[in-house]
Amino acid sequence: MISGRPLSKRGELIPAIVVIVLFSVLAIRLFDLQVVRASDYRRLSEENRIRLIPVDAPRGHILDRHGEVLVCNRPSYVVSILPFMLKEMELTIQRLSRILNVDPQEIVEKVSQRRWNRFAPVKIKRDIDFKTLAIIQEHKLDLPGVIYQVEPRREYLQGQLAAHLLGTVGEISPRELETHRGHRYRYGSLIGKAGLERQYEPFLRGEDGVQYVEVSAVGREIGPLADRPPAEVKPGSDLILTIDLALQKVAEEALSDTVCGAVVAIDPTSGEVLAMVSRPTFDPNLFSTVVPESTWRQLNEDPGHPLLNRAIQCSYPPASTMKLVTAGAGLEYKVIGQYTRFAPCSGAYKYGNRWFRCWRPEGHGSLALVGAVAQSCDVYFYQLGLKIGLERWSEFAADCGFGVPLGLDLPNETGGLIPDQAFFDRRYGKRKWSPGVLLNLSIGQGENLVTPLQMACFTAAIANGGTIYRPFLVREIRSVAGKSLPRDPQIVGHLPLSADNLKIIKRSLRAVVGDIKGTGRQAAIEGVAVAGKTGTAQNPHGEDHAWFIGFAPLDDPRIAIAVLVELGGHGGSVAAPIAGKVMEAYLKRGGL
Amino acid sequence: MDGKDRPDRILFVAIVLLVGVGIIMVYSSSVAVAQLRYQTSSFFLKRHVLRALLGLLAMLVAMRIDYHRWQKLAGLGMLVSIFLLSLVLLPRVGWGGSAKGLSRSLNLAFVRFQPSEMVKLVLVFYIARQMTRKEGQIGDFKEGLLPTVCVIGLSLVLIALQPDLGTALVVGMLVFSMFAVAGVRWIHLLKMGFLTLLGAATMIFCVPYCRLRVLSFLDSELDPIGAGYQIEQSLISLGSGGIFGVGLGNSRQKLLFLPEPHTDFVFSILGEELGFVGVVVILALFLLVAWRGLRAARGAADRFGFLMGTGITAMIFLNMAVNVAVVTRLCPTTGLTLPFISYGGSSLLFNLIGMGILLNISRRRLAGKASWKKRRGPCAC
Numbered sequence: 001m002i003s004g005r006p007l008s009k010r011g012e013l014i015p016a017i018v019v020i021v022l023f024s025v026l027a028i029r030l031f032d033l034q035v036v037r038a039s040d041y042r043r044l045s046e047e048n049r050i051r052l053i054p055v056d057a058p059r060g061h062i063l064d065r066h067g068e069v070l071v072c073n074r075p076s077y078v079v080s081i082l083p084f085m086l087k088e089m090e091l092t093i094q095r096l097s098r099i100l101n102v103d104p105q106e107i108v109e110k111v112s113q114r115r116w117n118r119f120a121p122v123k124i125k126r127d128i129d130f131k132t133l134a135i136i137q138e139h140k141l142d143l144p145g146v147i148y149q150v151e152p153r154r155e156y157l158q159g160q161l162a163a164h165l166l167g168t169v170g171e172i173s174p175r176e177l178e179t180h181r182g183h184r185y186r187y188g189s190l191i192g193k194a195g196l197e198r199q200y201e202p203f204l205r206g207e208d209g210v211q212y213v214e215v216s217a218v219g220r221e222i223g224p225l226a227d228r229p230p231a232e233v234k235p236g237s238d239l240i241l242t243i244d245l246a247l248q249k250v251a252e253e254a255l256s257d258t259v260c261g262a263v264v265a266i267d268p269t270s271g272e273v274l275a276m277v278s279r280p281t282f283d284p285n286l287f288s289t290v291v292p293e294s295t296w297r298q299l300n301e302d303p304g305h306p307l308l309n310r311a312i313q314c315s316y317p318p319a320s321t322m323k324l325v326t327a328g329a330g331l332e333y334k335v336i337g338q339y340t341r342f343a344p345c346s347g348a349y350k351y352g353n354r355w356f357r358c359w360r361p362e363g364h365g366s367l368a369l370v371g372a373v374a375q376s377c378d379v380y381f382y383q384l385g386l387k388i389g390l391e392r393w394s395e396f397a398a399d400c401g402f403g404v405p406l407g408l409d410l411p412n413e414t415g416g417l418i419p420d421q422a423f424f425d426r427r428y429g430k431r432k433w434s435p436g437v438l439l440n441l442s443i444g445q446g447e448n449l450v451t452p453l454q455m456a457c458f459t460a461a462i463a464n465g466g467t468i469y470r471p472f473l474v475r476e477i478r479s480v481a482g483k484s485l486p487r488d489p490q491i492v493g494h495l496p497l498s499a500d501n502l503k504i505i506k507r508s509l510r511a512v513v514g515d516i517k518g519t520g521r522q523a524a525i526e527g528v529a530v531a532g533k534t535g536t537a538q539n540p541h542g543e544d545h546a547w548f549i550g551f552a553p554l555d556d557p558r559i560a561i562a563v564l565v566e567l568g569g570h571g572g573s574v575a576a577p578i579a580g581k582v583m584e585a586y587l588k589r590g591g592l
Numbered sequence: 593m594d595g596k597d598r599p600d601r602i603l604f605v606a607i608v609l610l611v612g613v614g615i616i617m618v619y620s621s622s623v624a625v626a627q628l629r630y631q632t633s634s635f636f637l638k639r640h641v642l643r644a645l646l647g648l649l650a651m652l653v654a655m656r657i658d659y660h661r662w663q664k665l666a667g668l669g670m671l672v673s674i675f676l677l678s679l680v681l682l683p684r685v686g687w688g689g690s691a692k693g694l695s696r697s698l699n700l701a702f703v704r705f706q707p708s709e710m711v712k713l714v715l716v717f718y719i720a721r722q723m724t725r726k727e728g729q730i731g732d733f734k735e736g737l738l739p740t741v742c743v744i745g746l747s748l749v750l751i752a753l754q755p756d757l758g759t760a761l762v763v764g765m766l767v768f769s770m771f772a773v774a775g776v777r778w779i780h781l782l783k784m785g786f787l788t789l790l791g792a793a794t795m796i797f798c799v800p801y802c803r804l805r806v807l808s809f810l811d812s813e814l815d816p817i818g819a820g821y822q823i824e825q826s827l828i829s830l831g832s833g834g835i836f837g838v839g840l841g842n843s844r845q846k847l848l849f850l851p852e853p854h855t856d857f858v859f860s861i862l863g864e865e866l867g868f869v870g871v872v873v874i875l876a877l878f879l880l881v882a883w884r885g886l887r888a889a890r891g892a893a894d895r896f897g898f899l900m901g902t903g904i905t906a907m908i909f910l911n912m913a914v915n916v917a918v919v920t921r922l923c924p925t926t927g928l929t930l931p932f933i934s935y936g937g938s939s940l941l942f943n944l945i946g947m948g949i950l951l952n953i954s955r956r957r958l959a960g961k962a963s964w965k966k967r968r969g970p971c972a973c
Contacts, residue, residue: 012886012890014769014772014773015769015773015882015886015902015905015906016886018769019879019882019883019886019909022909022913023875023878023879023913025917025922026875026913026916026917026920026922027872027875029917029920029922030830030863030868030871030872030875030916030920031868033827033830033831033863033920034830034831034833034834034835034863034867034868034871035834035835035868037831038831038832038833038834038835040831041827041828041830041831041832042831042832042834044828044831044832045828045829045831045832045844045845045864
């Protein structure tokens with residue numbers, strides 16, 4: 001086997017078979033491409049000859065409820081590179097980088113990222129000033145392939161005002177481009193990144209137009225195609241907000257720049273959000289296109305987290321404002337009547353072998369419901385909570401709209417937390433927790449967490465007689481063609497309180513502000529019956545958080561409000577005056 | 593050598609024709625790119641003609657060298673190859689290493705040189721030599737195959753690490769076809785094949801660039817910027833050519849719609865300009881080369897010649913088949929050139945040297961059956 005013609009069959013047959021099989025496969029494939037499907041591909045090749053030049057659609061404006069413009073567009077200049085016109089690439093990019101003050105490596109990256117489409121302009125720097133523009137114009141001959149175009153740029157006319165709810169826009173990221181495939185986004189397209197800009201992106205965006213241009217052999221434009229008319233730009237729709245600019249300004253001023261906190265004001269008859277402030281804040285104009293690294297770092301590393309919308313994205317212990325839930329549950333489950341009294345408050349209450357203190361060391365004495373709310377007596381509510389029981393209490397709180405997001409038209413609303421038996425079982429293990437947690441819950445401490453928005457909506461529901469409206473910020477979407485899409489109030493649910501019991505709660509709220517011993521006297525407005533409740537949330541990490549919720553006027557409520565000041569101290573002295581100022585400003589102008 | 597001792601003329605003519613077609617196609621497909629990048633339409637043409645002449649010269653020289661001499665060079669060649677392949681992996685020496693992390697060529701003084709092109713040819717020598725030497729032990733894996741397999745495996749891994757999985761796999765196919773004709777047992781072939789595929793699969797999973805190529809092959813929209821776009825444009829090129837093509841020089845796609853039209857994708861432009869007919873003629877030329885090459889191998893004076901001839905033919909044909917499969921979207925993008933036709937110095941040069949050797953092998957054939965048998969070597973019964 002060693003000599004002769006070795007391996008005869010294998011050595012000769014196998015190569016021949018392999019060659020013939022491969023040859024046949026390739027020939028069949030080519031026949032399929034070039035003969036069977038030739039006409040399809042010829043059409044595609046034809047389309048290749050036609051360049052599409054996109055034209056950016058201007059984003060819709062954002063207006064307040066009276067038509068004041070909050071966000072609009074202004075023309076700005078953007079410097080771009082046409083890759084196919086680029087000669088002496090390195091030198092040109094060097095020159096351009098010096099003029100624009102951009103890292104040359106960044107320009108190279110941008111251009112090479114788009115190397116497959118050499119005819120589409122690559123945006124290098126947006127919103128350049130006239131001086132730079134003049135320099136580029138002057139050096140035009142030294143900068144082949146560099147062009148400038150006009151594009152609409154987002155402008156937030158009021159600067160930092162309402163930054164969190166208006167949101168920001170920015171250049172679309174590769175990942176967003178992937179998820180929005182097929183939605184007419186391109187590299188360099190602007191997209192809403194946060195707030196209303198993001199929530200209403202599909203309406204605000206509009207539709208980019210396209211010009212069809214025939215391209216010659218060397219890739220230069222010959223001119224528009226006669227048989228393909230350009231697709232017109234469709235500008236984005238305008239948003240008409242429920243926000244009242246004047247009131248928003250007042251609220252922004254009332255909540256000092258130096259604190260962290262939030263103010264939410266709602267029209268209790270509809271759920272329209274009249275003002276929403278979160279502190280600290282930022283200037284959305286910074287984000288309009290590409291955010292400089294330094295700005296990003298500054299905003300992200302700021303311990304105050306200015307990008308966070310504290311009105312909806314942060315939840316806090318509600319403190320004494322939660323006593324309204326406990327009171328309501330007590331009345332509704334008939335655990336108490338409005339004149340029921342418990343053991344008098346001596347400054348603390350003993351449960352098991354532990355003392356639970358009242359906020360007032362000297363005690364409140366014996367109180368009925370209205371007095372207990374007005375003076376915010378903890379001992380009264382400890383005893384009430386124990387009578388209601390954990391399960392009933394948490395069920396009642398959930399029915400009041402807590403524990404789940406309310407569905408405001410902004411991204412990333414959090415739902416807070418209303419703990420129930422199952423929650424404690426999960427967290428500490430079955431029977432490993434003391435029923436004493438209920439004492440903390442019934443005065444709004446412990447595990448339960450709410451957002452300022454939830455508090456405002458709860459207050460609004462008490463004010464309007466028990467209807468919980470879904471809060472909203474956009475009352476109308478108006479397209480350029482004049483079509484409008486108004487939004488009607490939506491009802492989420494009803495407070496589980498009978499009309500009589502609601503009256504008792506309202507009366508006690510009035511006593512908080514109106515009584516000589518009430519904790520919320522600083523929210524009072526001359527000539528208007530203001531109702532409200534203070535809250536001072538114990539904070540293991542520092543000063544107490546200050547709360548105030550309220551509405552006015554008592555009999556015909558037109559504004560409901562929640563104020564939270566982180567680390568502010570006493571609700572009565574810190575949050576109540578802010579709420580008073582905002583409500584007063586609104587009512588003085590006659591509301592709406 | 594007597595007068596009858598002539599190289600295969602048909603093979604020779606087929607090769608020269610293919611090189612000629614290559615010159616025409618490189619010019620036709622690179623006009624727009626050259627004009628754009630270098631402001632002269634003949635930029636690539638000039639270089640390609642120079643290299644083609646150099647390659648043909650090398651072929652003529654190789655044709656006159658007794659192919660047995662290569663046997664002695666095989667071991668040293670393998671060492672040099674592995675050295676060069678490792679060199680490419682070193683940063684700074686490898687060309688383009690900084691730009692994309694892909695480095696397949698060395699920057700020598702004034703030319704760029706792709707070691708993997710050389711390695712293909714050297715591997716053919718090496719396997720032919722080893723399989724000739726170990727002829728008696730071929731059924732025994734440990735004694736007969738293992739050392740050879742280790743050396744080959746090392747070079748495959750080095751190529752794969754460049755990272756150039758495509759070339760590594762084609763070289764792997766080349767190795768297998770040589771093993772198969774050399775008489776390696778099927779069970780051994782199967783085991784080694786399984787291991788190689790396992791390695792390739794691992795790489796596809798672990799190296800993002802490989803994974804992207806495979807994924808974009810399965811769904812061309814996945815990578816619309818890179819490989820997917822290229823393939824899409826390649827299909828448009830081929831398809832729009834139709835049966836008779838749009839005519840030489842009339843390709844629309846080469847006007848920068850199809851990136852790199854003169855290197856890996858020259859076949860697409862050829863298909864667009866010359867149509868199905870032109871494409872079949874080119875494939876037929878390759879078929880001719882394969883037929884005459886295998887014929888020369890079969891008629892070779894000894895086992896070494898037979899294995900060399902088969903290996904060189906397989907190298908050319910596999911390269912061609914994979915390149916055409918890529919541009920017709922039958923397999924993922926590999927970065928392999930079309931032999932003799934694509935623009936690219938290293939591949940042209942080494943393919944033509946290979947052809948020179950093949951032609952030299954074909955010379956022995958005409959000596960007649962009697963002498964053919966006599967020359968089979970010392971091991972006749």
